[in-house]
Amino acid sequence: MKYIDEFNAPDLAHRLLDEIRATVTRPWALMEVCGGQTHSIIRHGIDQLLPEQVELIHGPGCPVCVTPLDVIDQALEIAARPGVIFCSFGDMLRVPGTDRDLFRVKGEGGDVRVVYSPLDALDLARRNPDRQVVFFAIGFETTAPANAMAVHQARRLGLDNFSLLVSHVRVPPAIDAIMTAPECRVQGFLAAGHVCSVMGTAEYPELAEKHRVPLVVTGFEPLDILEGIRRAVHQLERGEHRVENAYARAVRERGNPAALRMIEEVFEVTDRNWRGIGRIPASGWRLTDAFRAYDAEHRFDVTGIRTEEPAQCRAGEVLQGLIKPTECEAFGTTCTPRTPLGATMVSSEGACAAYYLYRRMTGPAPQGSRIPREEMNPVG
Numbered sequence: 001m002k003y004i005d006e007f008n009a010p011d012l013a014h015r016l017l018d019e020i021r022a023t024v025t026r027p028w029a030l031m032e033v034c035g036g037q038t039h040s041i042i043r044h045g046i047d048q049l050l051p052e053q054v055e056l057i058h059g060p061g062c063p064v065c066v067t068p069l070d071v072i073d074q075a076l077e078i079a080a081r082p083g084v085i086f087c088s089f090g091d092m093l094r095v096p097g098t099d100r101d102l103f104r105v106k107g108e109g110g111d112v113r114v115v116y117s118p119l120d121a122l123d124l125a126r127r128n129p130d131r132q133v134v135f136f137a138i139g140f141e142t143t144a145p146a147n148a149m150a151v152h153q154a155r156r157l158g159l160d161n162f163s164l165l166v167s168h169v170r171v172p173p174a175i176d177a178i179m180t181a182p183e184c185r186v187q188g189f190l191a192a193g194h195v196c197s198v199m200g201t202a203e204y205p206e207l208a209e210k211h212r213v214p215l216v217v218t219g220f221e222p223l224d225i226l227e228g229i230r231r232a233v234h235q236l237e238r239g240e241h242r243v244e245n246a247y248a249r250a251v252r253e254r255g256n257p258a259a260l261r262m263i264e265e266v267f268e269v270t271d272r273n274w275r276g277i278g279r280i281p282a283s284g285w286r287l288t289d290a291f292r293a294y295d296a297e298h299r300f301d302v303t304g305i306r307t308e309e310p311a312q313c314r315a316g317e318v319l320q321g322l323i324k325p326t327e328c329e330a331f332g333t334t335c336t337p338r339t340p341l342g343a344t345m346v347s348s349e350g351a352c353a354a355y356y357l358y359r360r361m362t363g364p365a366p367q368g369s370r371i372p373r374e375e376m377n378p379v380g
């Protein structure tokens with residue numbers, strides 16, 4: 001099959017939509033797993049172009065959104081310590097902890113820095129031997145290889161002033177948890193293409209079989225998403241439940257072997273809490289014993305921090321696809337990107353942020369009224 005880029009995009013979009021319309025005979029609910037896909041869908045109005053029988057449900061695939069409040073508070077505690085340089089991707093700085101965020105810590109004198117790679121943080125550690133440099137290692141399978149590489153390099157270079165605050169999560173156990181929930185309405189998945197480009201697709205056939213759902217590995221461009229939907233609807237209409245790769249230009253069945261080797265050497269599977277969702281068995285990674293010395297949670301003794309989610313925020317339901325952001329009473333009133341109650345309103349991949357950014361609460365945005373993306377994620 002030709003790459004999507006080789007086609008005339010508007011023509012192909014029409015063809016894909018026509019084929020979906022011609023195929024669908026009854027209602028289907030598909031979940032796009034990744035927050036990047038959610039933003040693409042809302043930004044381009046893909047959900048509004050689909051026949052009304054096809055509903056898109058937004059999934060939990062926003063790494064910033066699912067990082068538990070406990071871990072945010074651990075980050076705030078470490079970042080406020082003297083002698084620490086706390087490094088993070090920009091998205092995390094406005095994520096609310098219990099009583100402040102990393103911006104506030106920075107404003108109060110903490111040395112909080114935005115970096116674009118964990119290797120930038122490693123370089124800071126090399127250049128500041130008298131300081132402790134901590135990198136906030138959050139994310140799905142996509143960010144794990146680079147974080148593993150950073151800690152691997154730290155050990156090779158003998159840098160004992162570098163550590164990771166790890167909150168890595170894995171997609172397949174989350175899909176399993178979503179499908180196991182009694183209130184689940186999802187009948188098919190658009191699996192996250194970038195995750196599969198690292199991990200491959202080997203973990204998915206078992207899930208497709210267990211829950212009898214199609215899993216279509218899908219990219220992030222509008223045409224990728226339409227192609228993923230087309231294939232999922234096709235399978236559903238035919239009563240099939242297979243794993244299909246609609247992102248073959250980036251995803252191989254066995255993933256990226258070098259990245260997998262690095263993850264395997266540095267991380268081991270563990271249970272993880274997901275913000276607003278709760279504990280999901282085997283849904284995360286932590287450093288192995290061999291790399292435990294680089295674990296900031298232990299180095300700074302913040303393991304005991306336990307916190308409660310704010311009752312007003314319904315991000316857990318949003319992340320599980322049980323409600324749309326606009327069904328949260330706080331959406332666009334007490335909760336806005338400037339006054340966020342939950343991470344889904346500040347993350348550049350959060351569903352609440354997507355609905356607010358593209359004015360889904362009031363219908364189509366009047367010209368020039370959209371909030372600039374920079375304001376949603378001012379440092380990212």
Ligand code: SF4
Pocket residue numbers: 312313314315316318325328329330331332335336340341342343344345352
């Ligand atoms: S709109 Fe705000 S309060 Fe409501 S679920 Fe989203 S982040 Fe939470």
